[in-house]
Amino acid sequence: MSGENPSQIEQGGYGMTAQMSRLETQIAALTEKVEDIKNSVTQIAKLDKTIAEVVIHNGHARENIDSLWKQIEETKARVEHANTRITTVENTTNESINKAKGAGWAFGIMFGVIQVIVMGSVAWVFTNVQESMISNRLQNDQIQRLDVTVKELVIRGQK
DSSP states (O other): SSSHHHHHHTHHHHHHHHHHHHHHHHHHHHHHHHHHHHHHHHHHHHHHHHHHHHHHHHHHHHHHHHHHHHHHHHHHHHHHHHHHHHHHHHHHHHHHHHHHHHHHHHHEHHHHHHHHHHHHHHHHHHHHHHHHHHHHHEEEEEEEEHHHHHHHHHHHHHH
């Protein structure tokens, strides 16, 4: 059939055998090519399956990565909240420390004023006691002098 005319086919079995032989060769070549195509299609199917698996794996990996990013964002939010709470506690602590320092200074000033008042009172009492003692001695001396003078006058008056 490939380049032969019908008269050659009628020449007998030889032409037919040659044609059959060629046909078998062509069929064998076609079979090889079909097998090559099957192998290529099988490899393409395997590659397609592998690509599908990679796509599925990539989808799972993307979901995992998205989940990890979400966890990171949640962790950041918790850290920021904790930092805010820590700052609040630090501020409250600093306020308390400042109040305690202020109270300490106020106590110190008040204690100093009280100390000055007490020391002033003690000094005033001591000074007044000393003056009273001196005044008492002077009065006792005057009383004794008056007593002596009265006694002298009484003695003179009796004479």
